[in-house]
Amino acid sequence: MEKKEMAVKTEDAVGSSSFPCYNYSNLYPFSNAFDFSEVEKSSLGFMELLGVQDYSPLLELPQLSTVSVQSHHHSTVTVPSDNGKECSEVLNHQPATPNSSSISSASTDAVNDEQKKTLDQAEEDDDDDDEGQHKTKKQLKPKKTNQKRQREPRFAFMTKSEVDHLEDGYRWRKYGQKAVKNSPFPRSYYRCTSVSCNVKKRVERSFTDPSVVVTTYEGQHTHPSPVMPRSVVSSGYANNFASVLPLGNYLSQYQQQHHHHQQQKLLVNTLSSLGFPYNDSSSPKNAVFIQERRLCSNQGTNAFLRDHGLLQDVVPSHMLKEE
């Protein structure tokens, strides 16, 4: 499928959606000419969800997927990926692009960093003899692992923002930055500063539209957000961030708490309410949620927030009531 055609179709799909309450006018990925081929599967799946004919990549999404769209300053696309293998399969459905920045699904290994460090340390001890020879060289030891490292699930976001590193309620330490092929914008690598929390995120700016920041989370926090209390959600700006960025974590909690058929019901309800086609016979693993927040949301009372945490940011309130 040609990428321009896809973009047009996507735009059409949005424009024709019958969702009654929300304004789609500034859903970034669907307005203007956005080159979807430049981002990977995550956005592709979103496009298809929104009406592009070929659903096959989306159908291969191994897990519950989430699409989170925001108005106001930020429009966001979220599609979690699962293990890299399956994601790679999804990627194969895309047209190849010279700039496939790996937003979502490189299936490399993600050894537990602590384990890796321990291993490296052990090997360093073994190599003490060589120290004299390699003194000028960095003592980076080969990470010898017989087994492939496993990737944590990833959640990719596209956010229209002027700042690269968005405040999301967690504390991050930058541990690397790399130039992105065919892009003037570098990719930054962050790690959650909490001990025993292996969550990482990558932040890069789309070179096709510098106003778009692509944030990819990997893993799930093992701790509550230390920075962004629920009390700030009444602030519009913080509200948007709070709702989107920790999404993977809360979505996962949600997944753990609900049965599969309930998820599917949510999917059906959500998609149909948005006027999007949904193939009921498709695999449940394809569940896709769409969530949108109004500019000045007055949903979510304090009691509601207490009951659901950030869940209301993921699933519309009327759906939560069903549960």
Next chain:
DNA sequence: CGCTTTTGACCAGCGC
């Protein structure tokens, strides 16, 4: 002083 950022080097995986 402790934490974070910067940045060049290194490593692993993959395609050819």
Next chain:
DNA sequence: GCGCTGGTCAAAAGCG
């Protein structure tokens, strides 16, 4: 095997 690329390490610098 080689080169390319994404991802990570870790010393040094920066910062409050």
